[in-house]
Structure formats: structure tokens, C-alpha cells
Amino acid sequence: MYQYSVSGPWTARGSPWTQELTRRRAKQTRKRYQTTVTSIVGWRSSNPGEEGQARRATFGASLAHPTRTAKATFADSVAVPLPPDEMIANRRRRAANKKDKKDGGGGGKVPPVRLLTSYDQTVATIVEEINRTAKGDRVEFSVYVLEPGESTQRVLDSMRRAARRGVRVDASLDCSAVSSFTRWCEGTATLASELVEMEKQFPGVVKFQPRRIPTHAKYVMCHRAASTSTAVFGGVNIGDRFKPWRDFAIRAEGSAAVGALSLGVNGPNNVNSKAGNAKADSKVEEFKVDTQIGNPYFLRRKPRTVASAVSGAKDMLRRGVSLTVGSRHRNASADATARRGGVGFFTNRPNGWNLLAWAFPRFAKFPGRFDVYPALVDLMDDPRWDRYTIAAAYVDQCGVEVLEPALRRGATMTLVMPRNPNVYHDANRKALKRLVDRYGGENGQVRAYMCDDMLHAKVFLAESSATGESAAMIGSCNLKQRSFGQFAELNALIVQPSCTRQLERELAKLVSDSKAVVESDLRFSEPKATIEEWLG
CATH class of the missing domain: 3.30.870.10 (Endonuclease Chain A)
Incomplete structure (x- = not known):
């Protein structure tokens, strides 16, 4: 075992183990700052001597001001430092x-x-x-x-x-x-x-x-x-x-x-x-409207690179987006x-006012994007579903046209509406009479019911007798022309079985609490019904 005294040859530099530790630390420091200099000036220089000079200059500066040099080299090596x-x-x-x-x-x-x-x-x-x-x-x-x-x-x-x-x-x-x-x-x-x-x-x-x-x-x-x-x-x-x-x-x-x-x-x-x-x-990219919830519907895009992400972030900051x-x-x-x-959203986003559309809502829409109407039409026209249960607060002639694609291809429909709605009483009955006259009767496709409570729902349950699958659309959009082309609305199409089964039970309870439509329930007054259709 070696014995070291204060007067020994290692007094100034310490023991051999201390010297070895110092050499290793210096080597690691030199290697770290050589890597930093390489990222700045590159390994290939026009003058080979410049590389060594840059290394020595950086290493010497790091010994004199290690903290300041580390911060400077870090800032130089990062494109956009985060605040x-x-x-x-x-x-x-x-x-x-x-x-x-x-x-x-x-x-x-x-x-x-x-x-x-x-x-x-x-x-x-x-x-x-x-x-x-x-x-x-x-x-x-x-x-x-x-x-x-x-x-x-x-x-x-x-x-x-x-x-x-x-x-x-x-x-x-x-x-x-x-x-x-x-x-x-x-x-x-x-x-x-x-x-x-x-x-x-x-x-x-x-x-x-x-x-x-x-x-x-x-x-x-x-x-x-x-x-x-x-x-x-x-x-x-x-x-x-x-x-x-x-x-x-x-x-x-x-x-x-x-x-x-x-x-x-x-x-x-x-x-x-x-x-x-x-x-x-008005500049929003037009995404594809699709009701095939549960499957990818979007086109594959190229993977986003780091350069494109940084460029996009800078562009967003320049335009004030956060x-x-x-x-x-x-x-x-x-x-x-x-x-x-199993959850897809369909919305209406009007972004302006149009006098012509307000005067003739049946033939024109407000400027903006309206996805609820085509989503409803696709749901009604989807051949997978042959049985529908609908709870609707307000319906007009345009709403009847949305429901007709399912009836034309032979699907059955159970429709529940409020007997005494808070508004649009005659417009509701006019639309219901049109459905019952065309597709009702004892053996008809439409079974209509009146709920004595105020029913404010906008719910559509589509079921398949062959597979047992079901889909539900729930939201804010009424079956009315102004709701389709002028109002901001939010509907969701859901194919999660836990939700659709619960909704099926709730709608069955609603039907049992309601009464089947009779002839007196189909009476309405004109021109009141037409005026209500225009107002709604």
C-alpha cells in the first residue's frame, strides 16, 4: 500500500487517482465542446488549421467563462429557443x-x-x-x-x-x-x-x-x-x-x-x-362529409416533418394564432x-347574413358551411338501416323530405312528436299529416305518436334487423328549413353500443308514454301553418 506525505512529489498535482480523474474530466469537457464547434463550423473547413484553432479557442473560452460559453453555444445550436x-x-x-x-x-x-x-x-x-x-x-x-x-x-x-x-x-x-x-x-x-x-x-x-x-x-x-x-x-x-x-x-x-x-x-x-x-x-378547407363512423374516412397525408412543424408554428405566430x-x-x-x-360531429357554421336566404329559406342558405342536412340525408338513405325511431320537437315540409329516403326504400319508422308544442303547432301537424297520408295507415311504414309532455328532443335511432347493429344521431338541429340552412347547429352521430342500447330503451319508454295519432291530431289551420313554416 502506498503512503503519500505532504512533502512527496505529488503535492502540487495530488495523488495519481486525482490526476487520472482530472484528465478524464478534461477529456470529456474537450470532447463536448469539440462537438459543439463541429456543429457550428463543420468538420470540413477550407483551411484544415481553422478546425483546430476553433477547438482551442472554444475550449479556452470555456475554461475562462464556462457558464456563459455553455449558454451561448446552446443558443447557437437551437433554432428557436422556447420562452x-x-x-x-x-x-x-x-x-x-x-x-x-x-x-x-x-x-x-x-x-x-x-x-x-x-x-x-x-x-x-x-x-x-x-x-x-x-x-x-x-x-x-x-x-x-x-x-x-x-x-x-x-x-x-x-x-x-x-x-x-x-x-x-x-x-x-x-x-x-x-x-x-x-x-x-x-x-x-x-x-x-x-x-x-x-x-x-x-x-x-x-x-x-x-x-x-x-x-x-x-x-x-x-x-x-x-x-x-x-x-x-x-x-x-x-x-x-x-x-x-x-x-x-x-x-x-x-x-x-x-x-x-x-x-x-x-x-x-x-x-x-x-x-x-x-x-x-370562408377559407376553411372543405373536409369530406361522411357518416361511416367507426372507420377512417380521411385521405392519408404525408407525415409532418420537423421543418414543416417549425414553419407552421412561425406562420401561426405571425398571424396571431396560439x-x-x-x-x-x-x-x-x-x-x-x-x-x-364511434363518435362523429356534424355542424352548421353560418358566417354571414343573406337577405335573399332569409326571405326564401327553402331555396337559399346563409353563407358558411352546413353539414347537418347531408349527414341526416345519408343516415336516412343508408341501406344498412331498415328501422328508425325518431323523437322530433318541430318538423316542417323540408324535414319530411329528409325522412322520405328511408321510407321510399321500404324502411319502417316510429315518429314521436309533442301534442302541444310551445311553438309551430300547426306546422307540426301539417308535416305529420303529409307523412301519414303517404306512408301511414294500418299496415303502413310510419307509426306516429303524440306525447302529452313537451317533447324537445332531436333524436334519431337507426337499427338493422339483420345484424342487430344501431346508430344514433343526437343534437340541436330541428327538422326545419331554417335549421338546415341558416342556424348554427351541432349534431353527433354515435355508434357506440352502450349509448345506442340505452337510447333504444329510453325511446321505447317514450313511445309507451305516448298515444297513437288519430284523425283529430292531423288537423291544422291555414295560412297559419304556412306562416309558421316560413318563420321557423
Whole structure:
């Protein structure tokens, strides 16, 4: 065993083990900075001596100022360094994606949706989901009618508590002439003033957008940064008056389903610029409308390279586009994943007003994109389905034409409508009489029923007698001409067996609670029915 004394030959440089450790550290440092210099000047130089000089200069500078040199070389070797807020956002994004994959929302699966069968259940679910949001999350809220009542205050209070926690709240409400006329006819009011006051109370956190174009879509999306995002959508308005109404809604979860819903109602990320959605929607890429939910429907695209991603990010920053917590999954990939998982969204997105279309709704549409009508026609014309059960609040002649493709090819149909709807009483009966006269009778294809309760549903269940499969479409769109070509609407086509079987049971219960149509149920007054058709 060697003995080392203070006066030995190793006093200045230490023991052999210390010297070896120093040499190894110097070698690693030299190798690290040689690699950095190589990435900057390249191995091949016009003058071979320049390479060695660059190495020695960098290594010497690193010994004199190691921290400063390391930062400089790091900045030189990275194209676009991320600011601290982007780094934090990336960490939260990775955590959310990990959570989504764990829950089945980020991969090839979509968590099963849940059918909500009453007003109280829908409101309780909305309040619960908003209460589960945390700082940095985002809530998107949109309804056609927001009337006074205890249940309405519960929803508004949950939004206020969320805003105090630092949750971004984007609220929108139909304030168009159409809803104003409807409220005037029914003698009701809407609480747009509450949302205006909330925006003033929480500036920069709550944003209220009154819709001047008819917006009939009803949804609440809770985008969460560190947990699973959720959404509630369907035909339910908010207000105590709607408690006894019979209606349906859907709760969905996962980044794919919520991202696809957001894509449908808001459009892709690349058009959400400072110029405004109304102007940008006219440039939206036309995606293929397909009702073959459960299978890939989109064309394969070339894989995105790092260079294209950086170029796209720079272009988005230049145009003022940002990927917020509510928009990072709003893309065609999420839509395709949701469709493969059995949930597909079809929306109407009008972006302007057209006087000719307003005067003649049967022959013209507002500018924008309208996908609900072709999706309904495809569902009715799909030869896989031979049995339909439909619950519809309002129907006119244009709605009858949507249902006729199924009847012309021999399918059977069970139709349930309200006996005394809140509006469009005579228009409903005129449309029903046309269906019964053409396809009804004792052995006819149409079996019509009247529900004594106010039925506000827009539900379509398609079934196959041969395979036992079924598909359901649930949403906000009525079977009326203005709903097809002028109103913003949201419908979802669902082929998840757990949901369709539950809906089948609920519709069977609805039919049993209703009464078969008799001759007196088909009487209507003219020109009142025609005027109601034009107004609706």
C-alpha cells in the first residue's frame, strides 16, 4: 500500500487517482465542446488549421467563462429557443396527453359517451364538470336560451367560481333577431345581462360573445390542461321552464372527442386568427362529409416533418394564432380518432347574413358551411338501416323530405312528436299529416305518436334487423328549413353500443308514454301553418 506525505512529489498535482480523474474530466469537457464547434463550423473547413484553432479557442473560452460559453453555444445550436411560458405549457401538455392516453382518449380508443335523459341530470352534469376545472383550464359555454331560474343561477355561479380560480370562461348566447322574436312570442327573457356583468367582474378571464347570427347549438366544453377534458352537448336549453320538458344530451370525454367537437363548432386552428372567425371561415378547407363512423374516412397525408412543424408554428405566430389549452386538440387528427371510436360531429357554421336566404329559406342558405342536412340525408338513405325511431320537437315540409329516403326504400319508422308544442303547432301537424297520408295507415311504414309532455328532443335511432347493429344521431338541429340552412347547429352521430342500447330503451319508454295519432291530431289551420313554416 502506498503512503503519500505532504512533502512527496505529488503535492502540487495530488495523488495519481486525482490526476487520472482530472484528465478524464478534461477529456470529456474537450470532447463536448469539440462537438459543439463541429456543429457550428463543420468538420470540413477550407483551411484544415481553422478546425483546430476553433477547438482551442472554444475550449479556452470555456475554461475562462464556462457558464456563459455553455449558454451561448446552446443558443447557437437551437433554432428557436422556447420562452419559459412555452416550456411550462409543454410540460402541462405532456401531462395532459399522458392522462388522456391512460384514460383512452389519446390513443385509438374513445371513452364511451354517456346519455343524459332529463333536464336536471344535464344541469347537474354541467355544474359538476365546471366545478372540476382548475387554474389554467378553459370552459366554452354556448346555449340558445338562458332563462331565469334556480338552475340557471347554479350554472352561472359555477362559472363565477371557475373564473375566481383562474379558469378562462368563453360564453356565447344567441342574441339574434330570431331568438328575440321567439322570446316575444312566448313572453320570456334571456339573461345576457348576467354574462355581461360577469365579463366586467372578471376582465381578461371571462369573455362574453353575443351571437348576432342565429346560433342554436348547445354545448359546454371543459378543456383541462392536466386532466381529461369533457363536454356536454345536445338539445337542452338552460332555465327552470325547461325542467318538465323531455329532452336528451350527451356527456363525452377525452381529447379526441372534445377536440373533434371543438373543431366542428369553432373550425380548425389555422383559421382562428385576429381577423376573426367570420372572415376566416370562408377559407376553411372543405373536409369530406361522411357518416361511416367507426372507420377512417380521411385521405392519408404525408407525415409532418420537423421543418414543416417549425414553419407552421412561425406562420401561426405571425398571424396571431396560439395553441391554447382549448385548441391544441382541435384538428383533423382528433376528429378522425373520435370517428374511429364511434363518435362523429356534424355542424352548421353560418358566417354571414343573406337577405335573399332569409326571405326564401327553402331555396337559399346563409353563407358558411352546413353539414347537418347531408349527414341526416345519408343516415336516412343508408341501406344498412331498415328501422328508425325518431323523437322530433318541430318538423316542417323540408324535414319530411329528409325522412322520405328511408321510407321510399321500404324502411319502417316510429315518429314521436309533442301534442302541444310551445311553438309551430300547426306546422307540426301539417308535416305529420303529409307523412301519414303517404306512408301511414294500418299496415303502413310510419307509426306516429303524440306525447302529452313537451317533447324537445332531436333524436334519431337507426337499427338493422339483420345484424342487430344501431346508430344514433343526437343534437340541436330541428327538422326545419331554417335549421338546415341558416342556424348554427351541432349534431353527433354515435355508434357506440352502450349509448345506442340505452337510447333504444329510453325511446321505447317514450313511445309507451305516448298515444297513437288519430284523425283529430292531423288537423291544422291555414295560412297559419304556412306562416309558421316560413318563420321557423
